[in-house]
Amino acid sequence: EDQVTQSPEALRLQEGESSSLNCSYTVSGLRGLFWYRQDPGKGPEFLFTLYSAGEEKEKERLKATLTKKESFLHITAPKPEDSATYLCAVQGWGNQGGKLIFGQGTELSVKP
Amino acid sequence: NAGVTQTPKFQVLKTGQSMTLQCAQDMNHNSMYWYRQDPGMGLRLIYYSASEGTTDKGEVPNGYNVSRLNKREFSLRLESAAPSQTSVYFCASSEGGGAEGYTFGSGTRLTVV
Secondary structure, eight states, X not given: OOEEEEEOSEEEEETXXXXXXXXXXXXXXXXXXEEEEEOTTSOOEEEEEEOSTTOXXXXXXXXXXXXXXXXXXXXXXXXXXXXXXXXXXXXXXXXXXXXXXXXXXXXXXXXX | OOOEEEEOSEEEEOTTOOEEEEEEESSOOSEEEEEEEETXXXXXXXXXXXXXXXXXXXXXXXXXXXXEOSSSBEEEEESSXXXXXXXXXXXXXXXXXXXXXXXXXXOEEEEEO
8 A cells, every 4th residue: 555654743943954854655666756835724736746766856945855765855944935834745656547645744834 | 827726715514414616627637636634634535537537536535426527627525514524625636647746726624513
């Protein structure tokens, strides 16, 4: 059974304090690993898709990396506007219809 | 510029009442999905439609039905609402198999009393 576990559940940082969020996964043949950002009261917003171990993608202060068992979302010198819940999801080749399996998310708070 | 539109945004139902959540996308996507989001449970797939004319059960389909009305619209129906269905419901769409990511709607917050 495909499964995604994110840690920590919540993370509090000072502005400028870099850190990483973890996403551990098990899937029968990884088709893609996805990162989303979700602001309170809104739907998740797509950030990245990673397809194979060793792949990295960047967007502003965010960098996502992928190994065969986990993905990291590195946040460099975060700002208060980076505060949000970050969701990780996987899609396996065995899943019909493009279904994504989501983790529970990491709630990030960045204080000025 | 609309993306995925969900209606209503908020709803309160009494136990046993029925209602339909509406979802429409304007991106010509083939696949559409309904998820529910509960504290500590993450997003869980209720039903999905890989293409127009097809629907399939997800992880938590009990108590729900869906209709893919056309390529744009995918509705979720609660026939007899229960307090356990209190949740935030999200509709999403994607092109093809979803490898390029979903586009989510802004959600419907449903409370069943």
